Amino acid sequence: QVQLVQSGSELKKPGASVKVSCKASGYTFTSSEMNWVRQAPGQGLEWMGWINTNTGSPTYAQGFTGRYVFSLDTSVSTAYLQISSLKAEDTAVYYCARRYSYSWGLRSWGQGTLVTVSS
Amino acid sequence: SYELTQPPSVSVSPGQTARITCSGDALPKQYAYWYQQKPGQAPVVVIYKDSERPSGIPERFSGSSSGTKVTLTISGVQAEDEADYYCQSADSSATYVVFGGGTKLTVL
Numbered sequence: 001q002v003q004l005v006q007s008g009s010e011l012k013k014p015g016a017s018v019k020v021s022c023k024a025s026g027y028t029f030t031s032s033e034m035n036w037v038r039q040a041p042g043q044g045l046e047w048m049g050w051i052n053t054n055t056g057s058p059t060y061a062q063g064f065t066g067r068y069v070f071s072l073d074t075s076v077s078t079a080y081l082q083i084s085s086l087k088a089e090d091t092a093v094y095y096c097a098r099r100y101s102y103s104w105g106l107r108s109w110g111q112g113t114l115v116t117v118s119s
Numbered sequence: 120s121y122e123l124t125q126p127p128s129v130s131v132s133p134g135q136t137a138r139i140t141c142s143g144d145a146l147p148k149q150y151a152y153w154y155q156q157k158p159g160q161a162p163v164v165v166i167y168k169d170s171e172r173p174s175g176i177p178e179r180f181s182g183s184s185s186g187t188k189v190t191l192t193i194s195g196v197q198a199e200d201e202a203d204y205y206c207q208s209a210d211s212s213a214t215y216v217v218f219g220g221g222t223k224l225t226v227l
Contacts, residue, residue, distance in 0.1 A: 035216070037218075045156075045218040062120065104208065106154075
């Protein structure tokens with residue numbers, strides 16, 4: 001069955017960087033675009049952008065440019081989200097999510113990775 | 120920027136019908152999707168492309184669309200349906216994804 005398994009929780013100090021991984025299995029990794037979604041504590045879902053799993057070309061949503069990098073390692077069917085210069089307001093659960101073909105819906109989600117930024 | 124508007128909360132008694140609406144100007148052009156999120160869990164899609172139900176989702180979940188509004192209907196609500204529900208779509212130019220603010224469904 002399709003699975004997206006994300007890396008574990010992270011505790012980081014302000015100014016540090018974090019890299020979250022999302023390992024896909026049960027389908028052809030390059031057949032679906034991978035999206036990233038943020039959920040701050042007690043808040044709603046916020047779309048961060050997506051990465052073309054064939055070309056590696058990323059698209060970042062407004063508000064997620066500069067400190068955010070989406071990347072891939074197709075040899076191990078894994079997508080990555082890296083956030084640099086972390087701030088307290090980056091504290092959130094980050095989800096990877098596989099998109100439906102030819103549409104914008106998110107058909108499968110990872111379990112989420114909690115990133116806590118605190119001194 | 121484009122927004123989807125949902126009511127913050129909906130309350131129903133067990134066995135009743137819950138209707139959660141989502142409004143947005145681009146909904147006539149773009150499909151809507153609905154996600155259920157229970158505390159501490161990842162979202163799960165319950166309706167895709169306005170009214171399609173994924174395999175494994177109970178038949179009591181249905182979706183409909185009319186103009187700039189889409190509706191998630193849960194017939195015969197059960198206690199286990201208590202969760203946050205989010206609608207999601209794209210802007211009219213299919214450039215970016217947008218989520219509604221979420222609706223907390225309370226089963227009384």
